[in-house]
Amino acid sequence: MTTKLSQVFRTLFLCCILVTFTINAQTKTPEKKVNGSVPSEVLPITPDVKIGKLSNGLTYYIQNNGKPEDKVELRLALKAGSIVETEDQVGLAHFMEHMNFNGTKHFKKNELVDYLQSIGVEFGADLNAYTGFDQTVYILPIPSDDPEKLDKGFQILQDWAGNALLTDQDIDDERGVVIEEYRTRLGAATRMQSKYLDKIAYKSKYADRLPIGTKENLETFDYESVRNFQKDWYRPNLMAVIAVGDLDVETLEKKIKENFSGLKNPENPKPREEYGSENHEGTFVAIEWDEEATSSQVQIYYKDKGKPKKTKTVSDYRDNMVEGLFDQMINNRLAEYSNKPNPPFIFGFSYKGGIIGNKDAYQSFAQTNETGQLDALKTLLEENERVKRYGFKSSELERAKKDYLSRLERAYKNKGKEESNRIVNSYIQNFLQESPIPGIEWSYNFAKSEFPNIKLEEVNALISQFLHDDNRLVILTGPKKEGLKKVTEQEVIDLLDSVKKSDIKDYEDEAVREELMPIKPAKGSIANKELVNEGKINETTILTLSNGAKIVYKKTDFKNDEILFEAYSYGGTSLYSDDVLKETASANRGLFEAGIDGLTKNDMTKLMSGKIARVSPFIGSLSEGLRGSASPKDLETMFQMIHLYFTKLDKDPEAFASYISKQKAFLGNILSNPNISFSIALGKFSNEGNPRYTGLPTEEDLDKANYDLAYEKYKERFANAGDFNFYFVGNVDADKIAEYAETYIASLPGNSEREMYKVTSFRPKSGAHEFIYRKGTEPKSQVNLLYRGEAKYDAKEARAMNALGEILSIKLIEKLREEEGGVYGAGARGSIRKIPYGSFNFSISFPCAPENAEKLSDAAIAELKKIIKDGPTEVDLEKVKKALLLTRKDQLEQNSFWLSTIKNADYNQSDIDNVLNYEANVNALTTKDVHNVAKKYLSGGFIKAVLLPEE
Structure with a gap:
């Protein structure tokens, strides 16, 4: 149960803002234009x-x-x-x-x-x-x-x-x-x-x-x-x-x-009044800082003077599309700043949308480093001013149209495959806010027919409606700390005035090549093809390629326009020496700020307009690999990206420097948050004596990050494609998978050598310990109770340990929340793992008032001890079983579940047929099974970690 604030307080831009009004299905064809204009007929409602x-x-x-x-x-x-x-x-x-x-x-x-x-x-x-x-x-x-x-x-x-x-x-x-x-x-x-x-x-x-x-x-x-x-x-x-x-x-x-039907209204019902927000002259400026603020942010609101316009007609809907294209283009420009050396902000975005007080506003937002607020504000203001003076380019509009339409097309192709819990929200908003529900078929057809008629001039004209000097608000928030100068209101006002008078050059839209891989590699071949578990729900096809790489794919009909992908090879940073690990730990993620094959991240954004495909490499502690997804129509693009990340990841010191700059800005004051600081301190405490523990990087760590070494190690980790397994799940075409596998994966360098991760001899702290950490000024605490140690992996015990966590969560809510009234939420989680070594973990956690931390900790442990002594009740175990089986029923129709299941069967060296036995295994769980793991693993000491406010 939660409270829900306006989007004005959200700090992450919703990437799907362009299709806010295109959620459901519709069969009616859009009305034809009359005399070159869109008619003001009432917007249709989906027949679904x-x-x-x-x-x-x-x-x-x-x-x-x-x-x-x-x-x-x-x-x-x-x-x-x-x-x-x-x-x-x-x-x-x-x-x-x-x-x-x-x-x-x-x-x-x-x-x-x-x-x-x-x-x-x-x-x-x-x-x-x-x-x-x-x-x-x-x-x-x-x-x-x-x-x-x-x-x-x-x-x-x-x-x-x-x-x-x-x-x-x-x-x-x-x-x-x-x-x-x-x-x-x-x-x-x-x-x-x-x-x-x-x-x-x-x-x-x-x-x-x-x-x-x-x-x-x-x-x-x-x-x-x-x-x-x-x-x-x-x-x-x-x-x-x-x-x-x-x-x-x-x-x-x-x-x-x-x-x-039997519900009745009061005889004299209170009127449901509308409450608005008044307009004001000039610009309000709010500059707030706080010792515990974790980040520095800049917000600008150009508040509309009238009430928000409801989307009632086809013409209104078209206006929304034009605004959506504007949002896409301004945010494409702002994203480019984030990828530049010494970026003015970690990320920034602008959009037209609602705020509290029955107001819409054109809003610009940025998160920056603690000394960069004025630079970030200046960048946002200048980019808005640049658009006002010069407008967007026709090339920008064409890319925005492609992206907008590709998202609509994906939703249209997935018509009839959308989960019910996604559909209901559109009807809730239609009732509460009169948001339109024309349906995806109508929306897609309308966009296709109307986009050619949306001209650059009408998109460019919006900025003059959005920007104004009155009814404007600028908010700056950030950390308060010694040596940091607070921005003044006068500095903000002066900047607002100076940008209007400044010499701002027009935007240059640099062209990029049209194809990701103009020259295709020489094909390899498929050495073997095997159909596994034919006719069963876990049926897969395995292709062994000429370079030794293994391709596993599963065709599903859960989504018409979705293919998910993952690949891994054992090894990761476990094969690095202690010194190499420390030198590269803070650099590895920065490798991917560079582009591929001479294309920067900004170039890639342009080249990928209208395409839905992504690939993200990673180097983990035990393995390296890639993750991604694609629309079936863009599957070849995804395969090309896979090939290029193996062979042509660029080395770009400027892009890496930009990454380090953004990391410093992001991490700069994060430890001022009591809960984050507590979590990091607890990690250090648990890993005391671990020569390979890196934890959260400091500014000094970031300065020492060895980009050259990290890049060389990356090439080493991805040198042998034959050591990789590749997994694809979704609406795959077997012929295309085979063709692209031969062209883009079998062509990669590879051999029969196979690596295995190394298991360190270090083990995290276990047994009876107490860790008290003081941070923060508010009267709030966090309690973590941790049991852990080595264990021989047993699948049945693993299921029982997981169920124990769910059962104890039920008891904690009953005791700590409903009976004691001492927590809002509390939970427990248990697991037994096979990788990288056999181990068990069990945790209890909850926030509470500082004065109740000891009492509630004792109460939580007492609930666990009841289970250790007597075992759980049949009633509680049945609740958990029902929940597990209902969840699994839904999972069986999700591509993400099958990708994880198929990949993990190999990664964890387990039997893929386990998925067939899940229901039987859950139903076979007994209170004795849960009782046994509770006694076996949780009768010893535990780490009691408590966050308390500063004294």
């Missing part, structure tokens, strides 16, 4: 969904979707969040969300979670909810192949719609849990945000209604305040039920009518 409204005002969306099988995704969406709270209800929209899991008409306290766990629905992972400023959404996946479970699912949704019991005791019991969730959010980002939020949401109620609320009100609010919130806002005319899954529409509609 049935939308209805009950007499009480409740809206419903239903779609039959068979992926995954035998599951329905249910959602209850409410047009009420923290913005409608009165002064005595601050934080209670979110608190009310919690109460719906703690006693309702049909499920008394804890019965709801207990029931859902008994049918395999996991609390948190599956069952969840979130609260935002303007909405509350409840999430429930439910099996659709069992009428009784389906009925229960709709009964749960009905209870959430207004049947929480809200007893005094239940409310008081939950106060501690919500306060612990509040505690997890404390830190530098929250402290800084509180000082500038009123500038984003200027003169707006939004600035005072963060969904998490205040600690003071959560501790003291009257019972009637939360009951009044439910009475006022949990009403059918503000609700929607969304049901998407493997069940016919008629049955789902019947269930909705049966369960929700």
Whole structure:
């Protein structure tokens, strides 16, 4: 259960922003243009969904979707969040969300979670909810192949719609849990945000209604305040039920009518007011710093003066596409800066989108080093100004169109293969924000027909609408530390003025070659072809190539437009000497900042326009390899990239210097975060005496990184393609796989020599130890309890250890959260591994108040000791089994699962047929099995690691 803030606080750009409005399927052909312009007809709605409204005002969306099988995704969406709270209800929209899991008409306290766990629905992972400023959404996946479970699912949704019991005791019991969730959010980002939020949401109620609320009100609010919130806002005319899954529409509609037609609205309902944010003259500047801030950021908001425009018509939709092309082009330019020597920022992006306070804004963002805020701000401003003065180039627009259309094409080709949990979100947003749902077929066809009519001039014209000197906001945040000069407001104002007057040159769009590999290599050959496990679900084809390389592929129909890839060879840095490891550890990732075959990363971006293919090499501790994915139409491009990473990775000192600069900026103040600092310190403590431990690099480590040596070792690790196994899973064409394997992999240098990783004699610290670490000023702690040691690998014990972790997680939630009210979340995880040596690991972790760390640690260990003494209950083991089997049922229809399974069978030297026996093996697990591993491995000492605030 979470609170959800506006995208204004997200720091990562959504790479799929261009296709925000193209999620579902649609069969209607786009309307033809009239007199050269797009008509303002109403945007169509995908025929895949049935939308209805009950007499009480409740809206419903239903779609039959068979992926995954035998599951329905249910959602209850409410047009009420923290913005409608009165002064005595601050934080209670979110608190009310919690109460719906703690006693309702049909499920008394804890019965709801207990029931859902008994049918395999996991609390948190599956069952969840979130609260935002303007909405509350409840999430429930439910099996659709069992009428009784389906009925229960709709009964749960009905209870959430207004049947929480809200007893005094239940409310008081939950106060501690919500306060612990509040505690997890404390830190530098929250402290800084509180000082500038009123500038984003200027003169707006939004600035005072963060969904998490205040600690003071959560501790003291009257019972009637939360009951009044439910009475006022949990009403059918503000609700929607969304049901998407493997069940016919008629049955789902019947269930909705049966369960929700009886809901009634209040006789005198409160009006659902809209709350806006006022415009302001000039530019607001907020400059905040904090001792615990981990990074330096720059944000610019050019806030619209009117209300956000709804996408209602075909013309509106076309406007969105034009904005999407603008976003693509500006971000292509900003990405180029990140790849330059001494880059002005680690990354930067711009886009037009919503912020809190019912406002849209053109937004530019960058993350930089602690002394580079003004340089980053200048770069963002100059690039916006450059576009305003000169516009984009026609070549930039053509590349943007290719990229935009290729993403739409991929979604269109995967029509009918999309998982239900992805589809439901588009209907939630349609209900809450009136976001369009024309469907992917309509969207794709419209884009194909309309793109030729979108001219450069209309895209270029947008920047003049976006940029203005008033209703503008600049926010700078970063670390406060000795010797670091804080940027002043006057410096920001002066920079804003100077950029407008500065001499800015036009952008030069340097041309790149059209083909990735103009000259193809001389082909090798396929020495042997073998079909393995023919007719079984784990059927694969193995090609042995003339150079010794092995190709394994599996054709699936899970996605029409997806092929996943991975390759490995044993060895990795385990074959490096201690000295070589230390010299190259901080350099290895920087190798791939260089391009391939004379093409820089920026060149590659241009060349790959319209193509969907990626390959990423890696050098790990035990192996080296590559990972990637491609659309079937671009499979040859992916094979070419594989070949070039083996043979023609460029050596580019300037690109490496750029990488080191960005790493220093990223890592510069990261240790100021208490949790990160604690994790790193714990890693050092556990690896005390390990001559090969590198940990998080320091600035000194980065300065010493030996690029030349790392490059030579890379060439050594990738010199023998015959020592590699290559795996491909997805919509593969057997003939093309064979052709490309011969051309691009069999042609690589290779021989019959095989390497194996080396196992170091060092073992991490185990047994009874205590590690207390003090960092931070907020009253928050983190507790980690760690059991580990060597063990002979046994598959049955490994399954039991994993189940033990899941069982203990259930008990920790019951004890530490529900009974003690001392944590928001807690969990345990157990494993027994075969690689690189037999070992077991078991961990318990949770955040809490510092004063409760000792008590809750003791309580957690006491729960584990109960299992060690008596074993788990049959009921808890059955819950875990159900969850494991439901998860596996979904996994069997995922390319990523099969890629991992097939590759790991070789990597871990295990039997691929184990996948066939999974259900039988899980069902065969007994409480005795779990009891035995608990006694065998967890009866000894453990590392107790606790983060506490500074004294």
